[in-house]
Amino acid sequence: xxxxxxxxxxxxxxxxxxxxxxSIFVVGEGIGERGGNxxxxxxxxxxxxxxxxxxxxxxxxxxxxxxxxxxMTGTRPVVDFMFLDFILxxxxxxxxxxxxxxxxxxxxxxxxxxxxGAIGIGHSAATHHxxxxxxxxxxxxxxxxxxxxxxxxxxxLFTTALQSDDPVLFLEHKSLLFNRGEVPEGEYAIPxxxxxxxxxxxxxxxxxxxxxxxxxxxxxxxxxxxxxSAEVIDPxxxxxxxxxxxxxxxxxxxxxxxxxxxxxxxxxxxxxxAQVIDQGFDDLDAPIRRLNGAHVPTPYSPPLELxxxxxxxxxxxSVRDLLAE
Amino acid sequence: MPQSxxxxxxxRQMLIIRYTEEQLARxxxxxxxxxxxHTYVGEEAIATGVCAHLRPDDAVFSTHRGHGHALAKGxxxxxxxxxxxxxxxxxxxxxxxxxHLFKPEVGMMGTSGIVGPCILQATGAGYSFKLLKSDQxxxxxxxxxxxxxxxxHEGLNLASIWKLPTLFVCENxxxxxxxxxxxxxxxxxxxxxxxxxxxxxxxxxxxxVLAVYEAAEEAVQRARGGEGPTLIECRTYRTRAHSEGMxxxxxxTQEEVEAWKERDPIxxxxxxxxxxxxxxxxxxxxxxxxxxxxxxxxxxxxxNSPWPEPDTVSEHVFxxx
Ligand SMILES: Cc1ncc(C[n+]2csc(CCOP(=O)(O)OP(=O)(O)O)c2C)c(N)n1
Ligand SMILES: [Mg+2]
Numbered sequence: 001x002x003x004x005x006x007x008x009x010x011x012x013x014x015x016x017x018x019x020x021x022x023s024i025f026v027v028g029e030g031i032g033e034r035g036g037n038x039x040x041x042x043x044x045x046x047x048x049x050x051x052x053x054x055x056x057x058x059x060x061x062x063x064x065x066x067x068x069x070x071x072m073t074g075t076r077p078v079v080d081f082m083f084l085d086f087i088l089x090x091x092x093x094x095x096x097x098x099x100x101x102x103x104x105x106x107x108x109x110x111x112x113x114x115x116x117g118a119i120g121i122g123h124s125a126a127t128h129h130x131x132x133x134x135x136x137x138x139x140x141x142x143x144x145x146x147x148x149x150x151x152x153x154x155x156x157l158f159t160t161a162l163q164s165d166d167p168v169l170f171l172e173h174k175s176l177l178f179n180r181g182e183v184p185e186g187e188y189a190i191p192x193x194x195x196x197x198x199x200x201x202x203x204x205x206x207x208x209x210x211x212x213x214x215x216x217x218x219x220x221x222x223x224x225x226x227x228x229s230a231e232v233i234d235p236x237x238x239x240x241x242x243x244x245x246x247x248x249x250x251x252x253x254x255x256x257x258x259x260x261x262x263x264x265x266x267x268x269x270x271x272x273x274a275q276v277i278d279q280g281f282d283d284l285d286a287p288i289r290r291l292n293g294a295h296v297p298t299p300y301s302p303p304l305e306l307x308x309x310x311x312x313x314x315x316x317x318s319v320r321d322l323l324a325e
Numbered sequence: 326m327p328q329s330x331x332x333x334x335x336x337r338q339m340l341i342i343r344y345t346e347e348q349l350a351r352x353x354x355x356x357x358x359x360x361x362x363h364t365y366v367g368e369e370a371i372a373t374g375v376c377a378h379l380r381p382d383d384a385v386f387s388t389h390r391g392h393g394h395a396l397a398k399g400x401x402x403x404x405x406x407x408x409x410x411x412x413x414x415x416x417x418x419x420x421x422x423x424x425h426l427f428k429p430e431v432g433m434m435g436t437s438g439i440v441g442p443c444i445l446q447a448t449g450a451g452y453s454f455k456l457l458k459s460d461q462x463x464x465x466x467x468x469x470x471x472x473x474x475x476x477x478h479e480g481l482n483l484a485s486i487w488k489l490p491t492l493f494v495c496e497n498x499x500x501x502x503x504x505x506x507x508x509x510x511x512x513x514x515x516x517x518x519x520x521x522x523x524x525x526x527x528x529x530x531x532x533x534v535l536a537v538y539e540a541a542e543e544a545v546q547r548a549r550g551g552e553g554p555t556l557i558e559c560r561t562y563r564t565r566a567h568s569e570g571m572x573x574x575x576x577x578t579q580e581e582v583e584a585w586k587e588r589d590p591i592x593x594x595x596x597x598x599x600x601x602x603x604x605x606x607x608x609x610x611x612x613x614x615x616x617x618x619x620x621x622x623x624x625x626x627x628x629n630s631p632w633p634e635p636d637t638v639s640e641h642v643f644x645x646x
Contacts, residue, residue, distance in 0.1 A: 055509075307635035
């Protein structure tokens with residue numbers, strides 16, 4: 001099969017959806033002629049023109065609030081934040097308006113808005129350009145939160161996001177954007193709430209998120225040489241979260257490690273662990289373990305930055321510790 | 326008109342910024358700088374002319390393009406270069422990098438990776454100083470791009486209704502990344518917006534250090550005297566790419582860049598000093614040599630500085646008392 005980068009995969013999904021559906025438009029800084037800071041809209045301006053590829057001023061609250069109004073009145077905005085960090089300037093619009101609008105209107109209004117941005121730690125981007133924040137959004141009723149790990153998932157999930165009538169946060173880890181992988185041609189949709197088993201195994205279960213998926217698979221492949229059989233699950237969406245697949249895996253392995261770059265307190269791992277204890281307690285042969293990025297704002301200097309992200313060695317050690325329990 | 330000594334110190338300050346930025350650009354090419362690096366080349370007259378009136382206890386809040394503000398406010402080239410190199414000796418001890426330069430000891434309250442907040446924070450400094458009955462001032466430096474952010478509207482209005490001792494210094498370099506201000510703003514002028522908020526405002530040639538100096542002098546006096554804020558639009562241009570290593574074509578013409586290079590603030594000021602016999606060529610050459618030496622020393626200092634210890638990474642999340 002032909003290969004595409006992660007960004008090219010979402011671009012393909014966006015392009016074919018825009019060709020079919022004239023109500024889709026994109027807003028953001030530098031997404032017009034320039035094609036997006038991360039190449040998310042390359043070539044689309046020439047095809048669809050300035051009204052559907054709308055370059056905005058640096059007015060995050062303004063254009064997010066505006067897109068809420070647009071989504072309520074018949075169009076499908078795609079808001080491209082470049083770095084997701086900038087979404088925070090629009091937090092009130094997101095939480096009080098976008099997430100609650102369908103409920104407040106008792107379902108008579110729709111909120112088909114896609115909010116995308118690059119997340120994650122790396123390349124000394126420092127603390128205003130390294131945020132992920134998905135646990136915050138997953139905490140709130142009303143959002144779909146998508147964190148694809150590989151190009152083919154990015155395309156299929158982006159297609160679903162563009163068809164969704166709910167607000168979707170589509171979060172792309174910067175270290176994945178230019179990874180290549182096999183991507184099917186044509187349009188296809190991957191439903192939200194369906195995890196992918198990235199690697200099969202029977203001794204322990206790793207739930208890995210975003211940039212941690214490939215890292216975890218590589219570590220587990222290496223551990224296989226020592227006879228360890230580890231399963232790696234990529235939830236693909238944090239909200240909804242496919243607990244069924246996770247519980248099924250834990251019932252087979254009895255051991256669970258959650259690997260996530262974002263903060264541990266009140267995080268995704270805490271939620272998964274609580275649900276496994278609720279619904280799969282008898283399947284557990286060991287305490288549930290979590291491996292997270294350090295609970296600090298992201299530092300700039302390379303040795304400091306390296307110290308806060310789970311690295312392959314940390315993952316390997318955590319798996320070995322879990323198996324020794 | 327500033328005194329002779331002050332005239333030379335403006336020249337020296339602009340050179341410190343220029344040579345440091347050029348050094349940073351070279352270091353970036355060599356891979357010694359890790360994140361983004363937005364230089365201030367071409368805009369040196371603004372930070373220089375404004376900060377000449379500030380004391381260490383006045384508070385400056387800056388942007389992503391903030392090396393020049395930090396240097397003009399009294400952060401040494403050593404501390405700036407070391408910070409961008411990610412070293413423990415940098416002004417933010419390696420935690421910050423280019424967009425997070427802090428030295429509150431000299432009133433450098435931070436550069437920022439987010440466009441807009443500096444406007445509100447300088448307003449807040451004005452509020453503090455008013456409440457404390459001190460004659461300190463708060464200063465926000467920001468780009469034309471920030472003018473379209475809600476923070477601009479809210480900050481200016483707040484400063485105006487409470488007559489806060491704040492300077493709003495807009496560095497209008499005509500573009501926000503690649504987006505022309507003429508596209509992104511319904512009103513292409515900033516300096517005439519003061520009346521909309523009930524405050525004094527003006528537009529100056531931001532490549533003329535004396536024009537900036539004089540405008541800032543009046544604004545700082547107004548602020549210290551309890552007569553409220555001022556909005557100053559400085560018309561200028563960045564002659565390097567938005568950020569080092571980024572493409573710099575497709576959105577502006579080479580002719581435009583060259584035309585603005587003709588208006589280089591340092592060359593112009595050098596010529597002005599000579600023509601008005603405020604300094605001879607030897608004096609100016611002496612300053613240039615001294616500053617070159619200073620910046621070379623800063624680079625060497627940074628290169629030989631230690632990295633921060635990884636096990637200190639969690640320090641300072643909270644006040645550790
Ligand atoms: C809230 C926010 N949105 C977007 C960005 C991305 N960004 C960084 S610099 C920049 C352009 C800023 O232009 P301007 O304010 O004119 O400053 P200049 O770079 O021209 O000095 C943008 C959009 C950001 N840093 N913060
Ligand atoms: Mg600008």
